[in-house]
Structures are given as C-alpha cells and as structure tokens.
Amino acid sequence: KNQVEQSPQSLIILEGKNCTLQCNYTVSPFSNLRWYKQDTGRGPVSLTIMTFSENTKSNGRYTATLDADTKQSSLHITASQLSDSASYICVVSQPTTSGTYKYIFGTGTRLKVLA
Amino acid sequence: GAGVSQTPSNKVTEKGKYVELRCDPISGHTALYWYRQSLGQGPEFLIYFQGTGAADDSGLPNDRFFAVRPEGSVSTLKIQRTERGDSAVYLCASSLGGQKEEQFFGPGTRLTVL
Numbered sequence: 001k002n003q004v005e006q007s008p009q010s011l012i013i014l015e016g017k018n019c020t021l022q023c024n025y026t027v028s029p030f031s032n033l034r035w036y037k038q039d040t041g042r043g044p045v046s047l048t049i050m051t052f053s054e055n056t057k058s059n060g061r062y063t064a065t066l067d068a069d070t071k072q073s074s075l076h077i078t079a080s081q082l083s084d085s086a087s088y089i090c091v092v093s094q095p096t097t098s099g100t101y102k103y104i105f106g107t108g109t110r111l112k113v114l115a
Numbered sequence: 116g117a118g119v120s121q122t123p124s125n126k127v128t129e130k131g132k133y134v135e136l137r138c139d140p141i142s143g144h145t146a147l148y149w150y151r152q153s154l155g156q157g158p159e160f161l162i163y164f165q166g167t168g169a170a171d172d173s174g175l176p177n178d179r180f181f182a183v184r185p186e187g188s189v190s191t192l193k194i195q196r197t198e199r200g201d202s203a204v205y206l207c208a209s210s211l212g213g214q215k216e217e218q219f220f221g222p223g224t225r226l227t228v229l
Contacts, residue, residue, distance in 0.1 A: 004157075032215070043119070043206050043220025044158070089157050093214070100171045101214040103148075105157030 003027045004092050004106035012112045017080055021109045023073040023090030031093040031101055035064050035075045038087045038108065047075070047088075080113045087111070117141075119221035121207050127227045128197055136192040136224045140209030147190050148218060149182055150206040158206055163214065164190060197228045 004025045013019050025033070032051045036044035048057040048064040050073070056065045061078045077084055087108040093101045120139045128134050140147050146165055150158035160174040164184045172182070179197075184190040194201055204225050208218040 041222070043208070043222050045220070046217050049217065091157075096171075098171070100163065102171075102173075103160055103214075103218075105150075105159070107155065107157045 004090055004104050006088075006090050006106040006109050008109060009107070010110040010112070012114060013080055015080060015082055015113050015115050019077050019080060019111065021075045021077075021088050021090075021111070023075070023106055025071050025073070025090070025092045025104075025106075027071075027092040027094050027104055029095055030068065030071075031095050033064075033066055033073050034091045034093075035062070035073075036089040036091060038089055040086070044089055077111075080111075082113050082115060085111060085113045119207055119209055119219055121205075121221040121224050123224060124222065125225045125227075127229065129229050130197060130199060132197050132228075134194050134197055134226065136194075136205050136226070138190045138192070138207030138209075138221060140188060140190070140207070141211075141219055142188075144209035144211050144219075145187065146210040146213060146216070146218075147184060148208040148210075149190070149192050150208065152204045152206055152223070154203075161192070161205075165213070194226075197226075199228050202226055202228045 007022045034049045035047045038044040050066045052068040063076045066073045089108040090106040122137045149161040152158045163171040167187045179195045182192045204223040206223045208220045210216040
C-alpha cells in the first residue's frame with residue numbers, strides 16, 4: 001500500500017469548471033507536503049509547499065489545503081483552463097534518522113480539461 | 116542555462132548494455148536528485164547528492180545502478196547490464212541548498228531497454 005494515495009486516478013472536466021484533487025498519506029513523521037504539476041513529457045513543476053502548521057496555500061488559481069491531523073490534503077483548481085491538463089502529484093517529505101529527507105510521491109491524478 | 120537539462124532526451128538500448136544518463140543542474144544548486152518514473156506512476160527516489168557526495172543512495176535498486184557528481188555540478192547516472200525492467204523516464208532535479216528547498220526538475224531521459 002502506497003504511503004501517499006491520490007484520488008481520483010483521472011478526471012475530465014469542462015473548461016471553466018472547478019475541481020478538487022485529493023491526497024491522503026500515512027507518512028510519519030512528516031515534514032512538508034508539496035503539490036506538483038507534470039505536463040506530458042516534462043518534469044514536475046512545484047505548485048505549493050506546506051509544512052504541518054499550514055492549513056492552506058494559494059498559487060494563482062491553485063489552492064492547496066492540509067489537515068495534518070487527518071493526514072489529508074487537497075488541491076483545488078478554480079476556473080480551469082485547457083493548459084491545466086496535466087498530472088498532479090502529491091509529495092510528502094519524511095525526515096530520516098540520518099538527517100536527510102525522503103520524498104514519497106503519490107501516483108498522481110491525470111486531469112483533462114475539455115473545451 | 117536557465118533550468119535543469121538532461122541528455123539524451125531518449126535512449127534506446129539492448130538488454131545487457133551499459134548506459135549513461137547526464138544531468139546538468141541549475142548553476143549554483145548544491146543539491147541534486149535522481150528519480151525514476153514508470154508509466155502512470157509518480158517518481159521514485161534513487162539518489163541525492165549534496166555537493167560531490169551522495170548523501171542518500173538508499174533508492175538505488177541494486178548494484179547495477181551507480182551515480183557520480185565529481186565536481187559538484189554535472190551528474191551522471193550509470194546503469195550496467197540493463198534489463199527490460201529498467202525502462203522508465205529518469206528524472207533529475209536540483210535545489211539551491213538543502214533538501215527543504217524547492218526542487219527544480221529536468222525534462223527527463225526516456226530509457227527503453229529492448
């Protein structure tokens with residue numbers, strides 16, 4: 001069982017609509033949670049990063065929320081655009097005993113925005 | 116360049132061959148990471164460099180995989196005796212300082228082992 005689970009696996013919406021992507025994690029201890037956007041054939045690009053003390057973080061039309069108690073995060077996309085079509089990946093970082101951090105990636109949600 | 120670059124963009128090889136994948140991080144970034152991404156999956160951590168040294172290589176799947184960063188900038192991921200299961204996109208990322216900082220990813224190298 002993956003320590004970072006995302007839902008839905010894929011999503012199709014019409015341009016202009018809003019959507020919410022979910023990320024549930026079991027990683028403990030936990031340092032921070034990041035959302036990335038990955039266009040097809042490209043590397044991931046960071047959208048937001050939140051520590052356990054932050055509840056929400058916005059980046060333009062993207063708003064991420066975090067509930068560290070329930071270990072859940074969501075990414076809300078407002079007024080979707082065709083260019084939002086991509087995979088959205090949730091990443092949780094975990095401090096290790098050796099002083100480094102381990103980054104645990106979810107499998108992503110593939111979003112398709114239709115005109 | 117402005118971003119992380121990786122070469123080649125695509126590599127097709129035969130089972131059993133040796134391959135090298137190159138990563139040029141953003142200038143001045145001291146941390147460098149290698150990930151492997153299979154189709155439909157999220158990236159999987161392989162190795163993390165801080166400067167010239169591998170600070171964490173716990174993600175390397177076996178001893179056929181090796182990575183170097185001799186001068187603290189460019190890194191090469193080396194795979195010996197390639198297997199069909201090694202086929203994936205290999206992503207490189209760099210960050211300015213430590214692991215808490217934002218990672219900037221390259222476009223990846225798509226490796227296909229026939």
